[in-house]
Amino acid sequence: MIVVKNLGRVDYEATVAAMREFTExxxxxxxxxxxxxxxxxxxxxxxxxxxxxxLNAAGIPVVQTNRGGQVTYHGPGQVVAYPLIDLQRAGYFVREYVFRLEAAVIQTLAQFGVTGHRVAGAPGIYVRLSDPGAHAALTGPVDPLHPFQGLGKVAALGIKVSRHCTYHGVALNVAMDLKPYDGINPCGYAGLATVDLVTLGVCADWPTVAERFGERLSAQLER
Structure with a gap:
């Protein structure tokens, strides 16, 4: 059984140190x-x-980490989930672990009427800006100059695996000040639109989304 803990608002660097200690x-x-x-x-x-x-940190601290991926932003109104999973004991490998994390995001969004999509080669979950609830799969040729045309990123993913055990994780945007995303190329992609549930027309508070996200992650990550 996976133990789910709600830590509330906590310092980023202290939380990473605690995850690392737990894992080690x-x-x-x-x-x-x-x-x-x-x-x-x-x-x-x-x-x-x-x-x-x-591009412009504007006074927001920039912290170097040992997770995978590029730069991202964390702030109030975002549910950050850190699964601390022994993959060897769970019986699946890193690629399936990532798939399960993304599935938990997609299932959580569906509970609020939003359809999440995967984009090949770009970890995280995306939504159609013109119709966030549309169920049709993303199809058609991708413009190499504008691979995220018409899409917004609602969840970012960056993990670390040490001795078959995971830490860091996934962040789902609920009700944020999105302006700080203008100060970076989110996840290394210039011009990538970043959205939250409020922007998509969903009226949901942080505790509710956190609880449902925790439930879906727990269900997806059980051995």
Whole structure:
């Protein structure tokens, strides 16, 4: 059974340190956990992050991390989920783990009438800006100059796996000040639109979305 913990609003760097300690000291019988939280305004750079993707930090701290991916933003009104999973014990590999994380986001969005989509080669979940509830799959040729034309990113993903155990995780935008995304190329993509549930017309509060997201993650990540 996965233990789900709601940490509320917590400092980013302190939370990463706690995740790392949990992962480094856990044993073969340590229960898996999912930490749900939100952070004060913080830009985070992944291992592949490039400094020029931070356009204007405007006083928001930029924190280097050991997760995968490029730069992203965390702030109030965003549900950040940190699954601490022993993949070897769970019985699936990293690629399936990522698929399950994205499935949990898609299932959570569906509960609020929003259809989430995967985009090949670009981890995270996207929505159609013109019709967020449309169920039709994304089809047609992708414009290489504008691969996210008509799409907005509602959830970002960046993970770390150490000794078969995961930390870092996935962030779902609920009701945020989206302006800080203008200060970066989100996830390394210039001009990528970033949205939250409120922008998509969903009236839902942080605790409700956090609870449902935690339920879907727990169901997806059980061994």
């Amino acid at each position: 000291t856990r044993g073969p019988d340590t229960p898996d956990e999912i930490w749900l939280c939100e952070h004060p305004p913080t830009y985070t750079q992944g291992l592949a992050g490039k400094a020029d993707h931070v």
